[in-house]
Amino acid sequence: MFEKLRAFADMGRTQGITTTATIPIVGALSSTASTEWYHIVYFTALSIFAHMALNIFIALGDIKLDAHTYVPSRNPVSSGILSKKEAMNFVLLGTIICIISLLIPLSFTNYLSTFMAAICFFPSYFWLIWYGWKGKKYIFSYDFSFSVSYAFLVLFGVFTIGGMPTIFTWIFIAVVILVATAFAQWENGLKDVDADRSVGVRSFAVVTKVKNNQKINLTHPYYLYGISLKIIFLIFCFITYLYFENIFYLLFILIFGIPTQTFIMYRFLIKEKAIDHRKTILLDVAFTAILGYSVVVGKTGVLPLILLVAYLIIGYLIGSYFQYNCEFKFKRFSIQ
DSSP, rough: OHHHHHHHHTTTTTHHHHHHHHHHHHHTTTTTSOOOOOHHHHHHHHHHHHHHHHHHHHHHHHHHHHHTTOOOGGTTTTTTSOOOOHHHHHHHHHHHHHHHHTTTTGGGGGHHHHHHHHHHHHHHHHHHHHHTTGGGGGTTTHHHHHHHHHHOOOOOOOOTTTOOOOOHHHHHHHHHIIIIIIHHHHHHHHTTHHHHTTTTOOOOOHHHTOOTTSOTTTTTTHHHHHHHHHHHOOOOOHHHHHHHHHHHHHIIIIIIHHHHHHHHHHHHHOOOHHHHHHHHHHHHHHHHHHHHHHHHHHHHHHHHHHHHHHHHHHHHHHHHHHHHTTSSSSTTOOOO
């Protein structure tokens, strides 16, 4: 029984639950309404089922792809620990729970806000169902499906607590579209390009003829695309500074933001193995999360963002603890 639970944790990528939950939470924090403790509980509980159900559904479609990666054992269905029926039953149950949970906000906000939250949740959720079903086979869909989904998820957070978007909400949405999702797909596309190519995935990495275990050079179109995403990300951080007008935030961008983003792109330039790209991705998640959340500091102040980072890290550690074969479990490949 415990082995199956760990298999669901692996397949559902439980290490990323709080990462997903922070998207609507930051949306809520950036809105015109006040965020209460029970909103955080609600977003966390909803994210457990939404995050796991969607990742399991996507993993079911990746069985052939995973056989070509450097960690084929990460898919519990491929290794026989879970059956396809068991995995699909979890997806259906998780989806039903998510839909029912949309009625809960009626107890602490108004009907119009609940309706708007539902309007945002459905495209956010089912866009990734499309991605897991057929979306990877189409150019642009692989690289931007998460961007569409997470943009709606930010607005879901705004409307769930009865708020309206502010300028900081729109800046955060831009950051989510460009970096939290588009660059995350850039990283995954680079790491798994040969496996993606073998099963007909149409990512930008595949289309621009990137290859695994081969360094990408500075002038390669795919690398230039990645640099462009990071530069635009930093530009939006400076836009936040223009609205926030705080010299300490400007120093934060100059001392932390620019160096960390430059370091990440440098590592992708000099490393060639998928295992090394995985390690760089883990670093990027930490650095980019801190910088990405900071764009709403003019609305929230510093303390909520510090607590948010702590929430993210603690959630990652708890989720990782329950996993066994997940690709991004801490120290999974330390021997290699």
